[in-house]
Amino acid sequence: MKRRAPYLLLWIALVAMAALEAPATRADSGAWVMRVMRGEWDGENVAVLALFNVMGVWPWLLAARLKDELFARKLPAWPFVLLANVGGAFVLLLYFVLRPAVVQTRPLPWALRWIGHPVFAALLGLVGAGLGLWALTGDAAGFAQTFRTEGFVHIMTFDFMACYAIFVLATAERGPVTWAWLPVVGSAAQLWVERGVKPAGDEVGAP
Numbered sequence: 095m096k097r098r099a100p101y102l103l104l105w106i107a108l109v110a111m112a113a114l115e116a117p118a119t120r121a122d123s124g125a126w127v128m129r130v131m132r133g134e135w136d137g138e139n140v141a142v143l144a145l146f147n148v149m150g151v152w153p154w155l156l157a158a159r160l161k162d163e164l165f166a167r168k169l170p171a172w173p174f175v176l177l178a179n180v181g182g183a184f185v186l187l188l189y190f191v192l193r194p195a196v197v198q199t200r201p202l203p204w205a206l207r208w209i210g211h212p213v214f215a216a217l218l219g220l221v222g223a224g225l226g227l228w229a230l231t232g233d234a235a236g237f238a239q240t241f242r243t244e245g246f247v248h249i250m251t252f253d254f255m256a257c258y259a260i261f262v263l264a265t266a267e268r269g270p271v272t273w274a275w276l277p278v279v280g281s282a283a284q285l286w287v288e289r290g291v292k293p294a295g296d297e298v299g300a301p
Contacts, residue, residue, distance in 0.1 A: 141232030219282025
């Protein structure tokens with residue numbers, strides 16, 4: 095339970111924030127998401143667009159972090175990582191709360207081994223760095239106003255923070271946290287410096 099407690103507390107805090115503290119979600123949020131996904135960005139704040147896009151990077155970073163658990167016995171992580179592309183940290187945290195105390199790992203299938211390759215981590219880091227630099231060209235004051243008034247962006251911001259916390263916690267389970275303190279780019283760097291490191295045996299996470 096000690097290993098699950100931080101994830102459980104984080105999940106409760108995230109759900110409570112979304113239910114009790116977030117402002118009302120705009121009525122056209124679904125249509126707005128579809129417009130952004132189609133690349134219809136005219137009139138949109140670049141800072142909001144960068145945040146929206148980086149939320150698509152986090153599931154891949156966490157897939158690489160959990161590469162030995164994606165197809166684990168009893169409770170594989172891959173369904174949670176896949177659904178995180180829609181549900182973000184709300185879904186990812188459920189995996190960490192529900193997973194067994196000792197995870198019986200399995201290697202990635204041959205066709206998916208690129209997920210655990212350091213070059214893939216480096217590419218994710220470059221995408222994250224590009225989005226971060228792009229965000230700096232946006233309207234910070236406008237983002238702050240949107241954060242205070244629009245529920246979708248408000249929740250997405252906290253979702254980003256929760257994904258960052260998940261990565262740091264999951265890294266700390268495996269060894270020292272060196273670069274993961276820096277969101278996205280540091281997460282990718284952490285995976286790069288760990289290249290070639292194998293888990294002990296076929297089990298991880300023993301309490």
